[in-house]
Amino acid sequence: MTDTPLPIEAEPQQAEMPFAYVQGEAVTSLPKDLYIPPDALEVFLEAFEGPLDLLLYLIRRQNLDVLDIPIAEITRQYMDYIGLMHEMRLELAAEYLVMAAMLAEIKSRMLLPRAADIEEEDDPRAELVRRLQEYERYKQAAEDIDELPRVDRDVFPVALEAPERQVLSRPPEISLQELLLAAKAAMTRAEMFSHHHVQMEPLSVRERMSIVLERIGAGDFIEFGRLFAPEEGRMGVVVSLLAVLELIKSSLIELVQSEPFAPIYIRAARATVLDADDEAPQAAAGGEA
């Protein structure tokens, strides 16, 4: 294996990564006996993304196949760099030293005589080769990604002025489940106030109460009988009756009968009529406690 690295020009791949520039000259290999300005070496080291990157550089610089690394030679070169870094008293990332140890170990294992009958034995370099290759493929992938057409560098998404947009806001949606959970929460809380007697009338009565109230809302008299729809059947009639009774109890409606057996009329309790379309008083009396 040759000691002299090929001139860098023969390797376009590495051309972008000379060691350093010293007084305008690209330093492509470390002269062994030459003094190297510390900053140049620092620049050189910063060009590497760690020991794997440095090793790959050493291998590629000599056009070697990763699969067939001359471990002794590469180790020697690697150690030279490490030694130089030490001499320069550069802060050496621990990873570089770990790699140095690994290389030394592989080298010693390679030196051991291998019996012919254990040919199956793993190549001591296998793990290193695996890591080098794995690293290299992502190093390459990073370069490929960098080449992808990129927003604001290569392609430019368009965002045009558009007509004044009306802000349309949709009202929020509610699920029935949420409503029921809210009801439960409110009721549960109400029960803590003991003076509240939460009644349990069938809801249909309550609903009917609202309907009756609304029908008489205009202040007119309505004939009692017209509140009942025969087609609703017996249950419907009962519900209507209960609703009317409940409304009377709450003083929300009044029953009027001019003479016995005359038609019964109902109408809203007087105040209801007066304020039918006037919300202002309630807002004041609403009791913002």
Next chain:
Amino acid sequence: MSEKSLKHIIEAVLLAAGQPLTLDKLLGVFDEFDLPERDAIRAAIAELQEEYSERGIELVEVGSGYRIQVRQNMEPWVSRLTEERPVRYSRALLETLALVAYRQPITRGEIEDIRGVSVSTSIMKTLQEREWVRIVGHRDVPGHPAIYGTTRQFLDYFNLQGLDDLPTLMELRDIDSINAELDLGMPGEMGKKLLDEDASDEDSEEDDGDPDDSARAVQVPVDSSETGGILH
């Protein structure tokens, strides 16, 4: 430079700029050794304007230069693009609505008594604007407070035939969790079903395909494919 590519360069540059460009600015994007005439740029602009005349965009000259913009008549579509995500209703509003539903006809004061806190005017207003709640009368007491009830729209929205379809207060109190998939119209069975559903599996049936229901759900489902597609 062919006229055609001049036109396309100007179009591309105007589209990419994000702001109006003067004629000088437009000239500035060309290599100094390949500078078009000002008239050529003006001609290209006129050509683009002609091309756009049938389309949803236009090239106009505004105070600070030329700009390509979306035409006014595209407003309806563009506006729908920015439709705001609906916000959620507050807990106070939901409880107020629930109380109106269960305890109607009811005054605001009575709601406040049950909830133990005051009910803001805006909540009552929102519920009425939504047409879920309306004033059905006024109570004959000092101040004549409005009495509220639910509307037909309220029933329609929640897909109820009548308030009877809601679980009774008693059932409500007993259940630990209420499943979204209420079998409406069958209150009795529903109550039972609700009882059976444990709080823990409340989520499991949320998305089994009732289109109405999913449209109605408050929580806009988070786009779980957001990951950008992990390698399969």
Next chain:
Amino acid sequence: MSEKSLKHIIEAVLLAAGQPLTLDKLLGVFDEFDLPERDAIRAAIAELQEEYSERGIELVEVGSGYRIQVRQNMEPWVSRLTEERPVRYSRALLETLALVAYRQPITRGEIEDIRGVSVSTSIMKTLQEREWVRIVGHRDVPGHPAIYGTTRQFLDYFNLQGLDDLPTLMELRDIDSINAELDLGMPGEMGKKLLDEDASDEDSEEDDGDPDDSARAVQVPVDSSETGGILH
């Protein structure tokens, strides 16, 4: 709605949006009573793409939808619009990004194992701030390290529709394969080939078009019978 105006609406909306729009988003800009078919929208998109083919803009599909953008070949003119040079990213950042993209879901520790050096916190922070990478979970091992994945924004930014569009990874070769070849007495020729290949800098183009490659674990050794092919 005439086909023509459908096309122009889509064009206007895409141009106004300022971000990629999915087919659903595009459907959403139409009045619900005048909803076009999905296929009609697709057809309109195809038509626009055809129209743009001669021009300085293009309609592309990226990770989060369709977008209209100024073509790469317009870059010389567009870049003269602004003094700012596009940001360059460090090798460390790009390598980390590449590992997240190809090997996701992946922890920082796993990235460090492959790169052979520690990954600085600031790199992970930058990648997350750019919204290219996000934490997709935590590994259930001591310390619960975060697991990272790429986002739709990553795809959008690099003009990719999905991770499948990423450049194909270099193949791994098995160390035994070279031993086998050496035994066959081919080392000389092979060495020469390698020299030629390196000189022409082709080593990275192992594009065998195997879409599964990126998904396949790195550790899968390449069948040695393929190795000869890789060496060309």
